[in-house]
Amino acid sequence: TQLLEQSPQFLSIQEGENLTVYCNSSSVFSSLQWYRQEPGEGPVLLVTVVTGGEVKKLKRLTFQFGDARKDSSLHITAAQPGDTGLYLCAGRRDSSYKLIFGSGTRLLVRP
């Protein structure tokens, strides 16, 4: 059973469209990180959210941490082909140093 479920698993959209990726759990996380991974490379950290209700923006990407710290979302505005990749959420529980990874969302943005 995956502790962090991401949806959708796959997403294929046209350049210019908006999209939202969800990361859900029944457990509370002390912090949550979002990564993007491209083929042949390791995951690259996009953002870390630590406070319930927190919203962070990174250019066209908007990240939100749920009020109860059990879920998070990533919204991309006007997607570009360069946004193509595997998006992973990862959370830390309590005082554990371990990072629990979500199931991943594979995004394809068509020109």
Added chain:
Amino acid sequence: SAVISQKPSRDICQRGTSLTIQCQVDSQVTMMFWYRQQPGQSLTLIATANQGSEATYESGFVIDKFPISRPNLTFSTLTVSNMSPEDSSIYLCSVGWDSPLHFGNGTRLTVT
């Protein structure tokens, strides 16, 4: 952020052999981790590499199969021993100050 160099980037190995993967960081880090990732899938933690002591392994991973060394605060190795085709995967090194944060580019291993 830390710059992580992982070697080799890829290898094709025969069943029954062993491969050692190196992870070098450009600055001292408190924690180093090893992950496994099936192509297109999420990441699974293999173990936490502890400097000066034995690595801490996750459920399903054992030291005899995945021996790990961490001689100092900037370097670690992971060995995949007595390989079988089921070990074909991407192996990733991760570093952080109190938890995993940054990742190397991974080693893509194919066992034939």
